[in-house]
Amino acid sequence: MAESKIEWTDAVWNPVTGCSKVSAGCAHCYAERLWPRLRAMGNPAYKDRSFNDVACHPERLEQPLGWRKPRRIFVNSMSDLFHQDVPLSFLSEVFDVMRLAKQHTFMILTKRPEGLKWLRLNGPIYDDKPLPNVWLGVSVENQAAADERIPLLLQTPAAVRFISAEPLLGPVDLQSDILGDTLCRCGGCMDFAKDNPNDWGAQRIDWVIVGGESGPGARPVHPDWVRNLRDQCHGSKVPFFFKQWGEWGWYQGGHHSMKYPGTFVDDERFKAWMVRVGKKKAGRELDGQTWDEMPEVSR
Secondary structure: OOEOOOOOOOEEEOOEEEOOOOOHHHOOOHHHHHHHHHHHOOOOOOOOOOOOOOEEOHHHOOHHHHOOOOOEEEEOOOEOOOOOOOOHHHHHHHHHHHHHOOOOEEEEEEOOHHHHHHHHHOHHHHOOOOOOOEEEEEEOOOHHHHHHHHHHHHOOOOOEEEEEEOOOOOOOOOOHHHHOOOOOOOHHHHHHHHHOHHHHHHOOOOEEEEEOOOOOOOOOOOHHHHHHHHHHHHHOOOOEEEEEOOOEEEOOOOOOOOOOOEEEEOOOOOOEEEEEOOHHHHOOOEOOEOOEOOOOOOO
């Protein structure tokens, strides 16, 4: 079993490896950074391939079926399940396994929500309804990504829909109609509602994860960008999970030593002095506490 150090999941399952960059959030991809190490270790999935070589691994499909203890499983930490180079036939096999492994919760995160259209058009994959143990999420590093990806997620039936704002590179306004009980009223969602009137009342985001960037070249996150998302979530009673500050911690008059490299991150309210202390020292606390809220789901 591939245990995970990712704070919001228990294990990872990589039936697909390899990816390509699509937006600003991909600039310092952790999967690309890990690739040379895995290749040097002789791992057959990485040995003769570069990061841009998207490969499916049928031999890994049945792994979750052998894990008896229920786990939250992050699907494809080293790729994107909805990458355009993943054949639809293999995608179908992945969903077949998730349907069979009812003891687990599978968490799928994508930067390619256009691929979710396949789910909406293939009812048998869902047995004509969302699989209760499959959560779907999109990465939204800034407002542009949120505006592009969230409407496509909202149009896709799922037991849980979630957002991962990591690395958070700017302020993101999710709007009360996205987090609340009403729908996003963008053109795409309105068209979906006309064609699917029975699903109109069920569209909302159920969980929000936020995190700063880690690793070489990491970009700092402004504290108010994180706070604002927390406050939006709490105003709509949506669980909020703060994963990390990343490489850069917030210097607040003694919280971190000024001996570390620092930089100002500007926002409308104030300039935050962020210092590069490393992920461990920067920690996970926001306003004096950790935020590990998770959606409650009945199965």
